[in-house]
Amino acid sequence: MDADHIDWADVIFVMERTHQAKLNRRFRDRLRGKRVICLDIPDDYGFMQPELVALLEKRVTPHLR
Template sequence: MTDRINVLFVCSKNQWRSPTAEAVYRDDPRVSARSRGTTRSARQTIQAGDLAWADLVLVMEDKHRHRLLADFPGETRFLTVEVLHIPDDYQLMDPELVELIRVATEPFIDSFQRRQRLKP
């Protein structure tokens, strides 16, 4: 198997959605997962180093993608940033949120792995 993919999950406050995603993928042998938030009041605010670490960035909403591209234009220039389209309607580890995260995330992980296998 190829190397693990560094996946960074991003929401606003790093309180419910992105920490849930990090927990869901914590023990997945395909990935190393981190979570961060885009606001100053986030539990863990995203920094340039987080983007340098990441192979794949998965944000919860379009506004998170726009914020990253605006705040970190150099760091995101060649980085894959995808939107999961998961609204801020859930608490930490809500079973419905866990399912939404899995369903939305898996195609991106699969696609990234396929592209990695095609590289010479």
């Protein structure tokens, strides 16, 4: 993720609190006015692993309504 992605986004989802902390450290000034939502999903799944996709759908969907 780079500054352009942060500037473009209205809502940013992270899987773990450690990801949120890293994001805050790196882009603190650019995050003003942005919603950063931690999904509390451990980052130990493989790319597009079906269990991960199901968890993401379950936890992200309520925030998109």
